[in-house]
Amino acid sequence: MSVTRRTLVSPTTVRLIHRERIEWHDHAVHQLAYPIRGVLQVSTSRGAWVVPPNRAVWIPAGVAHSHRAHGPTELRSLIFDVPVNPLAVDVPTVLAVSPLLREVIRALTDNDGLEPEHRDHLEAVALWQLREVEALPLWLPTPTDPRLVRLCEILAGDPADPRTLGELGRQVGAADRTLSRLFREQTGITFPQWRGQLRLHHALKLLATGLPVTRVAADCGYRSPSAFIEAFRAAFGTTPGRYMAAGEGRPRD
Template sequence: MRRAPQSHPAPDTGLTARHGPSLTVHRVFRLPLSCPVVSPTRHTWAHRDAPGPSLRPMADRERVEWHYHDVNQLAWPGRGVLRMTTAQGSWVVPPYRAVWLPAGVPHAHQAHGPSELRCLVFPATVNPLRLAGPAVLAVSPLLRELIAALTGPDAPTGRPARTLEQAALDQLRQAPELPLGLPQPRDPRLRDLAALLTADPGDPRTLAELGRAVGAGERTLSRLFRRELGLSFPQWRAQLRLHHALVLLAEGRSVTATATACGYHSPSAFIEAFRHAFGTTPGRHRHDRDAT
């Protein structure tokens, strides 16, 4: 029996509904970097079969629209950077990170730079970290090699495949969950504020100044950020800037240009923030990305 997708009430996206047992998307969407996170409606969900490990090359800005699976999925960009979006928020995922997507959760993804999407799938009952929702996970070198082997052109079958899948599960049980998601606000005032900063992450305005632009006081907005998103405004803006930085680096911007575009006072301040969040420098990130 097909698992019903989890319900997430949300505004209409205007996307066309797709029906049928599977979904294949070949269109390339050229979306601006400022395109806001939009949530799916029930009319835009498409069920997509995921019978086993998969590898999908993706062109720069190629987007796979809203769909869901009956299985748990571990999505890893073997190269490039991928943006994963659900009704709860978005995650920008470099090759040393992966996203856990529970069965039944509608999601979409978009490539930034030439990328590839490698996925492992597990029955809905198999959840080694007991995660209730989508999560970003650190990916060890061994887990990267296991995913690459299971999704490559010479992927094993039968007992060798099951052995590698079990090893991947063992690695997943040790994978740290990372607080790298960008939550999606629901309050209209927060959504307007988020749209302003998504359009220009380098915007230097304070919360009070942004509040005047969206018609809300600083205290009200600060309280809404904590209540809805579980983050302070500075924490949320820092996450937004880091997400935007990953996208710009994937699309070929220099470290200095990326730091300026994302509102950092200096390249060194950007490098320190990047290292703190991702455990590597922007320069090393670009080198590792290009080497994959």
């Protein structure tokens, strides 16, 4: 994997088309990446984060990562010097974005001509908000065992695959007990939890393209639209339709 150092010196706005990718790179500063529209997938060697509207991801300085857009995506970024780390984390972290933080990010990225004093005030508000926001469990960890890697590739290609761990194990050459143990050791979560996260990640990507909730539920392997809506509500606190409409992506219910 080749990693390029990309220089960020000020808040930026990048518009990406559906499926557009920004290849592996890192920064010398911390980055707060916020898709004000669309859904952004952030990948690192440790796994992937899916960032929908009204969420942002904190990417620490020096962490190699890539981006992929799902749906037309508008990426807004703030930067912070290395000593400034209000979250006190050294791994990417997905955050809830409050209405105030959203408007501060918008103001900082929309106005190149802000007076330095005004910019300093807005950045101070952003830091205050970042100390208060909630981290969200949107990480899909990547295992290293070749059998698990193959199994994860199979499910990523078809998240609706209904096969049990034992059935998948026969395809990758390992017993279900072995795979279950390896999942816990290498990802920190169980196989059912991992598959649930994968399906939610896939659902966010599909919703960003405007697919109706009923189609998304089927494509992600939920037994019914109501089961999908309930799983989504448990993870995000709202329904899929309301969630995306709040972030300017508006799928049909």
